[in-house]
Amino acid sequence: MPCTGRFAPSPTGPLHFGSLLAALASYLDIRARNGRWLVRIEDIDPPREQPGAADAILQTLDAFGLHWDGEVVYQSQRYTFYEEALQQLIRLDTAYRCRCSRKQLRTRGVLGYDGHCLQHPPEITTDVAWRLKHTQAEQQFEDRIQGLRHYHWAGHEGDCVIYRRDGLFAYQLAVVVDDAEQGITEVLRGSDLIDETPHQMELQDQLGYRRPRYAHIPVITNREGQKLSKQNLAPAIDARQRQTLLLQALKLLGQQPANELADASLEELLLWGCQHWRLEAVPAVLQLAPDGTPLGAPVLDNIQPDGSAPR
Template identity: 60%
Template sequence: MRYIGRFAPSPTGPLHFGSLLAALASYADARAHQGLWLVRIEDLDPPREQQGASALILSTLEAFGFDWDGEVIYQSQRSSFYRDAVDQLQQQHQAYRCSCSRKQVSNRTGGIRYDGHCHALHPPHAQACAIRAHCAAGSIELHDAIQGPAVYHLARDHGDFVIQRRDGLFAYQLAVVVDDAAQQISHVVRGSDLLDETPCQIQLQRYLGYTRPDYAHIPVATSSSGQKLSKQNQAPPLDAGNPVPALIAALEFLGQQPDAALRDASASELLHWAVEHWSMASIPKTRGLPWSGD
């Protein structure tokens, strides 16, 4: 099976150093395996999106020397596929309508996990509802290429999770599974902030009959206070006019030890070096590392 990887940013703002880590790791791993590297824009949540962010993300990737294969996929154009998946899950009795608000769930459970209140309740069809996937009993084993093996018990520890919101918007958990299958993604390399979401995605892959990709979760960059660098936390945008310092910093963060001479290289030369010398085993086996931005 051919290696197919991907980078899937959300257009809620410009790319930052944390975004660069995910782009670089996924790109280098794909190219090191002579694979394809796809770009997907995860524009599922219009209220959170910034106008022009999608175009800015793509132009920044180009300025940093990234070249992707095929056309860019936009999740906002794929609602019919997500609807088909929701319908299939409901027909298979693996998803159900839920009228519970977050406050109601929190009052009943303390917000730790969903208690399955609506699983047997069957709210009236006239009532606005979210759709939840039902977590099957049993365990889910995951052997992450960086973080190592883990065993999850979704029904016990997580509870049934939302795949379509009450307002009709589709949840990330559903869309990412449908799109990874449609694009035949074989390897997912992304930030460790998504590691605990992976069992939910594996559950949906099982229900929908999809092949599970291999997963590798890199450490995320954090601020001095321990917060993940993100657009919501006002992480500074990447400087598209001067990509080399950020690329070198990203390689060092990922344990790749670029040569000192590469500081005079171009962005494309740096990426070529990264692919030629890529070592997944050198990436720190931790879920978060501080990053000062210096």
């Protein structure tokens, strides 16, 4: 099976530096092995999306020379696949209806889930969610960057939502169906998603899919551990500063481009990246000091703490 990876952004805003880091790492990890690199737009949560963001993300990837194979896949066009998977889980009797609101869960002090709706099945109405019953109380995997991860759930703690009360398919289900259907063998993404992985593995097992390998790159945070995100309004990256940003991204990923690459073109930088890619050099944690220098790592160029280009 050829090695196949993907970059799968949600179009909730333009690409920010943290997402560029994930896209670049995934691209290099795949291209270094002459694999296929795909792009998938995860646009199944319209309330959170921003018009034009998908196109803007694709243009930025293109401007950085991160060219993908084949057609871009849009999750919004794939509901039939998700519906099929949901029906399969219902037939397996591992999907169950849940009408608990966030407020009710909060009131009951529930972390994860407490199995309430298994004991008290809700009426069959339209605004009902579906949860996945975990069949394994424990799950573990070897992350290629973060090392061995071990999870344990008591009772129904791990039962996650796969179809939302508002009638939208949950991220967990869509991502698992698409990774399988697109033949993804390598998932490399931000570590903010690492704890979703065991739920996705449970889904893969139940649906009879082959598991991809996982690698989670660190999410850039400030000293307080707050991550850069579209939510805290990290500005979009400036494509005019492409070489500088790419060079900084390579360094933050622990790669060590030689000094003579300081004036290299975009193409030369990407080629160097592919030829010298070392996943084992990617740090597990990446914190930036207020002046933009990584904490506990060599002093690098001045990326702003919000992830924007140097000013």
